[in-house]
Amino acid sequence: MQRFKYIDLFAGIGGFHAMLDHAGGRAVYVSEIDAAARTTYEHNWVDPLPAAQQPALNTDITLATPERGEVGVPEHDVLAAGFPCQPFSKSGFQRGMDETRGTLFWNIARILEARRPSVVLLENVRNLAGPRHRHEWDVIIKTLREIGYRVSSTPSVFSPHFLPPSLGGTPQVRDRVFILGTYVGPTRALRETDVAPTVMRGPVDDWSVHDWDAEWVLDEDSTIDHLERYKLSADEVRWIDAWDDLNRSIRSATGLRLPGFPLWADYWQPQRSFDDLEVDALPKWKSDFIRKNIRFYEDNKATIDAWRRRHREFADFPASRRKLEWQAQDHESLWDTVMHLRPSGIRAKAPTYLPALVAITQTSIIGSRRRRITPHEAARLQGLPRSFGFANKREAQSYKQVGNGVAVGAAWHVFRTHVERDRDDLPPRLVKCVLSAEPNPSPDALSSLALDRERALARERSRGAAPSQAS
Structure with missing residues (x-):
């Protein structure tokens, strides 16, 4: 033809x-x-x-x-x-x-x-x-x-x-x-x-x-060169483990999953600790989130206080890692989700599909693999064949090209x-x-x-x- x-x-x-x-x-x-x-x-x-x-x-x-x-x-x-x-x-x-x-x-x-x-x-x-x-x-x-x-x-x-x-x-x-x-x-x-x-x-x-299942675009770990490059660091594992412990503790105590609004641990204090006038002076979206976090703490005070005692290192986490956005529905563990370490916090999503690859973003973390997706996997997420390869050795450049x-x-x-x-x-x-x-x-x-x-x-x-x- x-x-x-x-x-x-x-x-x-x-x-x-x-x-x-x-x-x-x-x-x-x-x-x-x-x-x-x-x-x-x-x-x-x-x-x-x-x-x-x-x-x-x-x-x-x-x-x-x-x-x-x-x-x-x-x-x-x-x-x-x-x-x-x-x-x-x-x-x-x-x-x-x-x-x-x-x-x-x-x-x-x-x-x-x-x-x-x-x-x-x-x-x-x-x-x-x-x-x-x-x-x-x-x-x-x-x-x-x-x-x-x-x-x-x-x-x-x-x-x-x-x-x-x-x-x-x-x-x-x-x-x-x-x-x-x-x-x-x-x-x-x-x-x-x-x-x-x-x-x-x-x-x-x-x-x-x-x-959809995010696993369908992944390569077997044993086939990935320099797998250690994509593995989570010890600090990243510690951040996720701490939040995962809280997630499990809340579920055990209440039978409920984490709420869908952003969790900001720095505001987990009794209502009397805050000046209502100062909170009201903030942009409405922010004051709403603060009040929701205060109520979340008061509703779960015993569980959160016990969790804090188990994770005293949490207070020293970077500010963005003291925040969590739970968008993973009924999944029981953060390690069962797809995560992104964002400036606004750790975001956990159901592993059914991934957000759009863009030129500059946080590379998706597959919780079950405890690692980020590789450039080759990102290319497959774009529908490119397994034979596709990158001519450069700079991973940041490869992610950008795919995005x-x-x-x-x-x-x-x-x-x-x-x-x-x-x-x-x-x-x-x-x-x-x-x-x-x-x-x-x-x-x-x-x-x-x-x-x-x-x-x-x-x-x-x-x-x-x-x-x-x-x-």
């Missing part, structure tokens, strides 16, 4: 590449300005190819898209870009293309205007579709329509945790905005504006997001859905490639336990039984 051609702009480490190659595409042009990310991209997606099949590599898209003269980008069928969102001029809602000038979206528009690929696939942060960026959103949609792309005015917001394992989902909550357009010419694009979003935000094929990336399964789902819906206006070769591809773009990103669990749940549903809790 003849492959379609695509270009990968603001390419990062290759999330779009992974799913577009799976879809039957061949990269003919790649642009990424960050040298470390570009090296990782080349290591995984370019270097393994024969020289004749390697895409052209670019470091700065602005150099290939001059205002006048030829655009230095080859012909292609699909343009994919995880572009940065920059504020546009608000000096009047003029012609979209003009207003984007000076932003990196203008460079994308310039390529679209010159090459007119059949499909444009753009990805951005959720906030692009929020009220603070309404102007930017309107300019982007207006510009795409003026160039000739039929697009929806309503953003497609999607996250990989809404997809079941068999369709490329992963246990990561990562809402992103996807903009998909089909080239139909300016006349039709400006007329055919009543277009539904490509996908709706929500679970696919009856998948329940509570059936800036595109979730492969989510991108594949919205792209395939768009091609299937618009198949009558797309080249048959492109449609055939995409729709004949396997439904899962990275079948080895998760352990086999994920598919086993999905099949078991499907059998339970078919028998009309209520699904059991995720293992």
